[in-house]
Amino acid sequence: MGNLTIDMLRERAHGQVIMTTDAEYDEARKVYNAMIDKRPSVIIRTADVTDVMAGVDYARENGLDLSIRGGSHSVPGFGTCDGGVVIDLVRMNGVRVDPKRQTARAEGGCTWADFNHATYAFGLATTGGIIGSTGIAGLTLGGGIGYLTRGFGLSLDNLLSADVVTADGRFVVASEKENEDLFWALRGGGGNFGVVTSFEYQLHPVKDIVAGIFFYPIDKVREVLSFYREFVKNAPEQLGFFPAFQIAPPLPFIPEKEVGKPFIAIVACWAGALDKGEKEMASFRKPAPAVAEMVAPMPYYAINGLFDPLLPPGLQHYWKASFATELTDGAIAAHMEFGPKVPVVNSTMHIYPINGAASRVASDATSFAYRDANFATVIAGMWPDPADNEKNTKWVKDYYKALEPHSLAGGYVNFMAGDDDGRVKENYKENYSRLVSIKRKYDPGNLFHMNQNIQP
Ligand SMILES: Cc1cc2nc3c(=O)[nH]c(=O)nc-3n(C[C@H](O)[C@H](O)[C@H](O)COP(=O)(O)OP(=O)(O)OC[C@H]3O[C@@H](n4cnc5c(N)ncnc54)[C@H](O)[C@@H]3O)c2cc1C
Numbered sequence: 001m002g003n004l005t006i007d008m009l010r011e012r013a014h015g016q017v018i019m020t021t022d023a024e025y026d027e028a029r030k031v032y033n034a035m036i037d038k039r040p041s042v043i044i045r046t047a048d049v050t051d052v053m054a055g056v057d058y059a060r061e062n063g064l065d066l067s068i069r070g071g072s073h074s075v076p077g078f079g080t081c082d083g084g085v086v087i088d089l090v091r092m093n094g095v096r097v098d099p100k101r102q103t104a105r106a107e108g109g110c111t112w113a114d115f116n117h118a119t120y121a122f123g124l125a126t127t128g129g130i131i132g133s134t135g136i137a138g139l140t141l142g143g144g145i146g147y148l149t150r151g152f153g154l155s156l157d158n159l160l161s162a163d164v165v166t167a168d169g170r171f172v173v174a175s176e177k178e179n180e181d182l183f184w185a186l187r188g189g190g191g192n193f194g195v196v197t198s199f200e201y202q203l204h205p206v207k208d209i210v211a212g213i214f215f216y217p218i219d220k221v222r223e224v225l226s227f228y229r230e231f232v233k234n235a236p237e238q239l240g241f242f243p244a245f246q247i248a249p250p251l252p253f254i255p256e257k258e259v260g261k262p263f264i265a266i267v268a269c270w271a272g273a274l275d276k277g278e279k280e281m282a283s284f285r286k287p288a289p290a291v292a293e294m295v296a297p298m299p300y301y302a303i304n305g306l307f308d309p310l311l312p313p314g315l316q317h318y319w320k321a322s323f324a325t326e327l328t329d330g331a332i333a334a335h336m337e338f339g340p341k342v343p344v345v346n347s348t349m350h351i352y353p354i355n356g357a358a359s360r361v362a363s364d365a366t367s368f369a370y371r372d373a374n375f376a377t378v379i380a381g382m383w384p385d386p387a388d389n390e391k392n393t394k395w396v397k398d399y400y401k402a403l404e405p406h407s408l409a410g411g412y413v414n415f416m417a418g419d420d421d422g423r424v425k426e427n428y429k430e431n432y433s434r435l436v437s438i439k440r441k442y443d444p445g446n447l448f449h450m451n452q453n454i455q456p
Pocket residue numbers: 032067068069070071072073074075077078079089108109128129130131133134135136137138139140141142143144145146190191192194195196197311414415450451452
């Protein structure tokens with residue numbers, strides 16, 4: 001039998017096969033980062049696993065580049081390519097909760113908003129990201145840092161099994177019991193090993209939480225970050241929180257005269273007993289008097305959508321990332337210099353804590369190697385106008401350079417820029433060689449290379 005032709009693909013697929021001449025093409029080729037402007041030859045909006053198999057076969061048999069798209073949030077734009085094939089899982093967003101086992105199985109095209117919405121009704125949740133529109137797929141496969149990380153580990157620590165279509169078009173299940181090597185590699189190795197069509201997660205009893213947002217004067221950076229580095233060491237693990245540089249948006253709890261000014265902020269989520277939330281939030285009044293604050297109970301899914309309006313699709317994105325064991329005085333000095341220069345309301349810098357449950361997992365238990373890091377820092381440049389590209393990318397690069405001497409060699413793969421592919425090996429440290437051997441077994445031809453690539 002010859003190669004799968006485009007006509008055969010159209011015949012085989014239950015979902016949409018979108019070509020360059022189709023009316024939906026221009027909309028369908030867009031990814032979240034508007035800086036990425038690529039023209040694939042075909043976009044397959046898969047309806048089911050069979051469609052994914054067909055898409056993988058079509059790309060491999062025709063020697064075409066293949067991009068896998070879950071939530072489309074990859075800042076380097078790995079969810080698309082020029083001239084190749086895009087498998088877009090957007091239509092595959094079903095979630096089935098098993099309340100007895102406290103698990104959920106979610107299809108590869110789910111966003112965290114889809115996922116949290118489905119699990120909330122059962123009073124259950126797992127670690128996800130802090131933005132509702134991010135895909136569960138890319139986020140989980142690279143790590144997964146969010147409000148629940150200190151209590152329940154990374155998203156990938158909560159992964160129980162994955163359904164995967166491998167480079168040869170086969171369907172396999174990866175778990176602690178089946179294809180254990182693939183399961184190990186998937187938990188940190190990103191999209192290098194196959195298309196994950198569904199994820200099975202461990203859930204935890206989390207329903208309503210208490211959220212806290214505190215904006216402190218910008219001349220209190222030293223006080224706030226010094227407080228943060230000490231407090232995070234022994235703070236209860238039900239408390240997820242991180243400092244951020246943020247230009248004040250026009251929100252009801254922010255005095256009008258403060259809108260548009262840069263602040264050092266702390267964002268917090270108390271996922272323990274609801275009546276203890278107010279008391280836990282009082283800790284964040286210690287470093288300095290807040291210019292504005294909001295403390296309120298809300299559904300867990302609501303805090304994960306709180307910042308979505310600031311980050312619609314279509315912004316320009318350029319990000320840099322680093323890990324650190326300590327938040328040193330030198331790092332705080334760099335934050336004091338560059339944080340207040342945050343150029344626009346959409347841009348930010350976050351220092352996420354990854355201590356607690358995430359750090360109790362051995363560094364070789366999954367392919368996510370930086371279990372000794374206590375902090376994952378992201379400098380997230382996000383702005384609307386392409387005319388400002390140079391100014392904004394310069395802020396990110398200069399800030400990153402100033403932090404570099406105070407950081408570990410690697411950074412979180414999911415926060416990396418497109419020009420960071422030289423750092424892939426550093427991101428996996430001693431796990432890298434095992435990842436290479438598993439890549440050779442499951443994808444010797446490197447079909448899955450539109451990612452932070454592990455070369456076979
Ligand atoms: C606004 C914003 C907020 C973010 N917040 C957080 C956060 O709070 N915590 C955090 O940890 N990260 C966060 N991230 C980073 C995020 O984890 C990565 O961007 C992640 O790659 C996004 O996954 P996705 O599925 O949305 O992206 P996509 O662009 O669809 O995919 C990203 C990568 O994963 C691969 N991939 C996607 N789907 C599959 C699949 N089904 N099978 C195999 N490979 C697949 C792709 O090929 C690509 O290499 C954020 C990113 C953005 C832009």
